[in-house]
Amino acid sequence: MDGPILQAIVQVLTQPEVWLIIVSSALYGVFLGAVPGLTATMAVALFVPITYWLEPIPALAGIVTMAACAIFAGDVPTTLLRIPGTPASAAYVDDAYTYTQRGQSDRALGVALVGSVTGGLFGAVVLMLLGHQLANLAAFFSVAEYFWLYLLGLSSAVVVARGSTLRALFALLIGLFLSTVGLSEVHTEARFTFGMPQLYQGISFIPAMIGLFGLSEVLRNLLEPDLQRGIEEEGAGASAAEAVRSTVQRYLIDPVRSVFGPAFSQLGGRLHHALRSGTIGSVIGMLPGAGADIGSWVSMAVSKRVSSTPEAYGTDSLEGIADATTANNSALAGTWIPALVFGIPGDSITAIVIGVLLMKNVNPGPAIFEEQAVLVYSIYTIFFLANLVLLPVGWLAIKAGSWVVRVPRRVLLPVILLFCIIGSYAIKGSYFDVSVMLGMGVLGFLLERRNVPLGPVVLGIILGGPLEARFIQTLTGSGGSLLAFVNRPAAAVLAVLCFLLWVSTIVWNWQSSQEPA
Amino acid sequence: MIPHVRGHTVRSGVVLGLVLNLTLLLGGCQGDTSFPSRPITFICPWSAGGGTDQVARQIASQLEQRLGVPVNVINATGGGGVTGHTRGALARSDGYTITMVTAEINMLHWRGLTNITWRDYRPLMQVNQDNAAVFVRDDAPWDSMKELEKAVLKKPGKLTASGTAFGGVWHIALAGWLTEAGLPADALSWISMGGSAPSLQELMAGGIEVVSCSVPEAISLLEAGEIKCLGVMAENRLEDLPDVPTLQEQGYDWTGKTWRGIAVPEGTPDDRFQVLLDALRDVVESKEYKQFLEQSGFGYAARGPEAFRTALKKENQAYGEIFNSEAFQQVKSQRYGPMLFPGLLGALGLLVVGTLVVRGQLLRPVKNAQPYTQRRLRRVASIFGAVLFYLLLAEVMGYVVTAAIVLAFLFWLLDVSWRTSLPLIVVLVPLTYQVFGGYLRVPLPWGWLGW
Numbered sequence: 015m016d017g018p019i020l021q022a023i024v025q026v027l028t029q030p031e032v033w034l035i036i037v038s039s040a041l042y043g044v045f046l047g048a049v050p051g052l053t054a055t056m057a058v059a060l061f062v063p064i065t066y067w068l069e070p071i072p073a074l075a076g077i078v079t080m081a082a083c084a085i086f087a088g089d090v091p092t093t094l095l096r097i098p099g100t101p102a103s104a105a106y107v108d109d110a111y112t113y114t115q116r117g118q119s120d121r122a123l124g125v126a127l128v129g130s131v132t133g134g135l136f137g138a139v140v141l142m143l144l145g146h147q148l149a150n151l152a153a154f155f156s157v158a159e160y161f162w163l164y165l166l167g168l169s170s171a172v173v174v175a176r177g178s179t180l181r182a183l184f185a186l187l188i189g190l191f192l193s194t195v196g197l198s199e200v201h202t203e204a205r206f207t208f209g210m211p212q213l214y215q216g217i218s219f220i221p222a223m224i225g226l227f228g229l230s231e232v233l234r235n236l237l238e239p240d241l242q243r244g245i246e247e248e249g250a251g252a253s254a255a256e257a258v259r260s261t262v263q264r265y266l267i268d269p270v271r272s273v274f275g276p277a278f279s280q281l282g283g284r285l286h287h288a289l290r291s292g293t294i295g296s297v298i299g300m301l302p303g304a305g306a307d308i309g310s311w312v313s314m315a316v317s318k319r320v321s322s323t324p325e326a327y328g329t330d331s332l333e334g335i336a337d338a339t340t341a342n343n344s345a346l347a348g349t350w351i352p353a354l355v356f357g358i359p360g361d362s363i364t365a366i367v368i369g370v371l372l373m374k375n376v377n378p379g380p381a382i383f384e385e386q387a388v389l390v391y392s393i394y395t396i397f398f399l400a401n402l403v404l405l406p407v408g409w410l411a412i413k414a415g416s417w418v419v420r421v422p423r424r425v426l427l428p429v430i431l432l433f434c435i436i437g438s439y440a441i442k443g444s445y446f447d448v449s450v451m452l453g454m455g456v457l458g459f460l461l462e463r464r465n466v467p468l469g470p471v472v473l474g475i476i477l478g479g480p481l482e483a484r485f486i487q488t489l490t491g492s493g494g495s496l497l498a499f500v501n502r503p504a505a506a507v508l509a510v511l512c513f514l515l516w517v518s519t520i521v522w523n524w525q526s527s528q529e530p531a
Numbered sequence: 532m533i534p535h536v537r538g539h540t541v542r543s544g545v546v547l548g549l550v551l552n553l554t555l556l557l558g559g560c561q562g563d564t565s566f567p568s569r570p571i572t573f574i575c576p577w578s579a580g581g582g583t584d585q586v587a588r589q590i591a592s593q594l595e596q597r598l599g600v601p602v603n604v605i606n607a608t609g610g611g612g613v614t615g616h617t618r619g620a621l622a623r624s625d626g627y628t629i630t631m632v633t634a635e636i637n638m639l640h641w642r643g644l645t646n647i648t649w650r651d652y653r654p655l656m657q658v659n660q661d662n663a664a665v666f667v668r669d670d671a672p673w674d675s676m677k678e679l680e681k682a683v684l685k686k687p688g689k690l691t692a693s694g695t696a697f698g699g700v701w702h703i704a705l706a707g708w709l710t711e712a713g714l715p716a717d718a719l720s721w722i723s724m725g726g727s728a729p730s731l732q733e734l735m736a737g738g739i740e741v742v743s744c745s746v747p748e749a750i751s752l753l754e755a756g757e758i759k760c761l762g763v764m765a766e767n768r769l770e771d772l773p774d775v776p777t778l779q780e781q782g783y784d785w786t787g788k789t790w791r792g793i794a795v796p797e798g799t800p801d802d803r804f805q806v807l808l809d810a811l812r813d814v815v816e817s818k819e820y821k822q823f824l825e826q827s828g829f830g831y832a833a834r835g836p837e838a839f840r841t842a843l844k845k846e847n848q849a850y851g852e853i854f855n856s857e858a859f860q861q862v863k864s865q866r867y868g869p870m871l872f873p874g875l876l877g878a879l880g881l882l883v884v885g886t887l888v889v890r891g892q893l894l895r896p897v898k899n900a901q902p903y904t905q906r907r908l909r910r911v912a913s914i915f916g917a918v919l920f921y922l923l924l925a926e927v928m929g930y931v932v933t934a935a936i937v938l939a940f941l942f943w944l945l946d947v948s949w950r951t952s953l954p955l956i957v958v959l960v961p962l963t964y965q966v967f968g969g970y971l972r973v974p975l976p977w978g979w980l981g982w
Contacts (some may be wrong), residue, residue, distance in 0.1 A: 184893075199696055202867070236911050
């Protein structure tokens with residue numbers, strides 16, 4: 015076994031071409047991920063024509079690196095502008111944005127960066143040690159199991175939301191209801207389209223997300239009386255007398271410390287939390303069609319349940335940010351497992367990867383581990399490298415992003431609006447999506463004024479479609495018997511987990527409502 | 532890595548931007564006579580990373596080299612293909628929008644999902660064809676289509692199958708075989724799934740017994756020995772699976788396939804049509820393209836405009852017969868209809884809203900919310916207006932002009948001085964246009980300025 019591993023490591027490390035690709039795709043991935051509306055999938059799809067001229071290893075190096083970096087970079091607009099860059103970051107958008115409002119955006123982003131890197135490295139280890147064996151897990155997952163898994167993800171969104179559980183449930187139902195617009199995956203007739211052909215495709219979640227968080231924040235800000243100032247950075251007022259020392263301090267030592275200091279002290283002694291979140295991410299990631307979004311929410315919910323300060327979740331919990339970012343980056347490696355072993359893509363990125371592999375005459379399948387061992391180990395090595403490169407590149411992104419919050423808000427708001435428009439238009443080049451963004455912006459604004467959290471709305475829109483599809487598929491398959499939802503062992507276990515989550519939430523709510531009285 | 536854009540001259544710069552913005556209401560030039568002189572939008576009705584998308588992106592990158600302008604693939608997904616096919620047909624027929632049309636174009640209108648048919652398009656070329664095949668788990672007790680037929684006959688409606696959404700191309704392929712075998716089209720109960728990948732996953736998990744989909748989609752699992760192939764729905768045996776007999780060899784006169792082709796909206800002028808056709812023909816007949824198809828497992832098929840048109844017409848009639856047949860009419864009505872899930876949600880929603888209202892948690896705003904004043908409400912309404920303005924006028928005036936006006940208006944609204952706002956607009960608008968429209972291939976409208 016040592017032969018191919020060593021060969022792979024040498025092959026990856028000694029090719030200057032691979033290094034060049036890794037560094038440039040890291041920068042490219044961070045940039046695309048940081049722009050609201052542009053996704054990791056889009057980054058990879060734009061890269062595909064270039065892979066035609068590359069060897070398999072540099073081609074895969076590019077894809078792995080840009081995906082890992084884009085997922086982290088999604089946290090930058092999430093934290094700074096309150097526009098989630100990816101659906102996975104919608105889980106902790108309120109927590110992270112609170113730090114920006116306090117002038118401590120570096121702190122939240124530092125935790126997110128270190129969390130992401132930890133998760134990514136953990137995912138790589140899982141991929142390396144267990145990839146082959148764990149692939150069989152997918153064989154336990156029929157539609158009934160997926161139904162419970164999606165329900166678990168949705169319930170997590172209700173659990174982690176701040177404030178009243180009932181309001182969070184209300185928000186979730188709004189999201190689910192919006193997801194039923196148009197033609198579902200399992201039906202031949204569309205509904206709630208009011209004769210508009212554009213509504214057949216339903217409400218796309220990217221414009222919805224940009225509207226709910228980004229635009230509604232613009233609207234809320236316009237109600238503030240004072241739009242003069244930007245948010246003041248911590249320690250920005252260094253005196254002129256100690257200019258030289260403070261310049262060094264300010265540009266070399268402080269930035270590094272301000273980003274990584276709190277992150278490491280936050281993460282030190284949280285090793286078992288990182289392990290738990292990484293495991294949740296990897297396991298959920300390797301189930302085709304589940305992926306980073308659910309991983310992020312479930313990890314956050316579990317984190318809240320075991321935390322000593324659960325009331326901070328949904329407001330300003332660094333623990334939550336750390337655990338959720340760890341899970342969503344480790345999920346990324348997880349999605350490669352079914353893709354490599356069975357040729358079944360776990361998400362749209364691995365779907366592209368399968369295409370690239372086939373084009374390079376590499377057939378995914380169990381045999382890949384024997385026939386293409388060097389290539390497989392190279393992919394593992396690249397996962398490590400990509401996450402290590404993410405550390406400096408992510409740091410640059412945080413520093414570049416932090417000047418954004420210093421811009422006076424009355425200058426910043428129109429620019430954010432412009433980005434909301436481009437971002438919602440970019441994904442499909444559709445004006446309809448821009449109007450969806452506008453509508454969702456108003457909805458988000460109104461909901462927030464009534465203290466209804468927005469995270470569950472987004473997750474409802476994303477998972478509503480799959481949840482309905484699995485529900486109808488299970489019913490059709492069993493001829494209408496509800497027993498089909500629980501008569502497989504894995505389904506029964508997941509059902510019990512869901513049930514426990516609900517019961518514990520009800521009990522916990524009841525207790526906390528008794529305490530103050 | 533920034534994807535490089537061939538033949539796309541970068542004409543930005545602060546000076547030019549300044550000129551553009553100062554002269555923004557003077558109208559623009561559209562004097563280009565050569566075709567094509569600006570980026571072409573290539574609509575793909577299916578999602579990024581799927582089979583159709585892969586073929587589209589391969590063709591796009593080769594077309595770019597021949598046409599000398601960027602060809603931008605847009606994934607207009609949703610509605611089982613309705614969105615993309617509708618958008619492609621209704622696009623301006625100036626040759627700057629081409630569409631990857633798939634077999635679904637001949638099904639969607641029979642299912643009543645759209646009025647768009649192949650007649651709304653002017654077909655350029657068919658570029659690929661894949662045949663369907665029938666797959667079962669490796670440990671399944673059937674080794675041929677005849678044995679499967681017997682099993683279906685024994686318990687009609689008990690065995691389940693999938694491969695795509697209800698009424699999708701692989702569903703029709705399987706229903707066609709059942710009809711050919713003299714069985715009702717719903718003798719194998721069809722579970723509607725999003726595509727072949729989740730169906731194969733479900734097959735392995737034991738949730739369904741049969742999958743009907745194309746060979747390249749299932750080849751990895753087949754080679755892994757997890758599933759076996761009972762028959763291919765092609766005229767001849769496939770190169771990839773020389774040991775698997777066709778359905779015709781097994782006594783059923785039935786073939787099932789999907790195809791992909793490229794078309795422009797009906798009414799595209801002849802000269803532009805010819806330019807596109809020449810370039811496309813070069814691409815499709817190139818060694819590079821054939822090699823790509825072979826390596827990715829796709830089947831090669833090339834048909835020129837006339838042959839493609841005839842094939843479309845013939846297939847449309849054939850599907851019409853299937854969809855209107857009595858057997859299929861019965862299948863069409865699903866037991867668990869589209870309103871079941873929204874109904875359940877509605878019931879739960881009423882319960883939650885009711886409780887919230889009774890407890891008085893929904894109707895009053897949060898305590899620390901900023902109160903509405905007339906001036907603030909006017910600001911909020913202006914944002915709404917600004918987005919509406921963009922929506923209505925961007926396509927006519929172009930991104931640069933509209934975005935500049937929107938920004939200028941909002942800066943004015945928020946009392947930002949001209950000394951701050953003007954340089955910002957001059958830098959930001961051209962910059963975003965170049966980055967998004969140029970490098971990231973977002974089809975931002977060019978409008979008056981022709982940029």
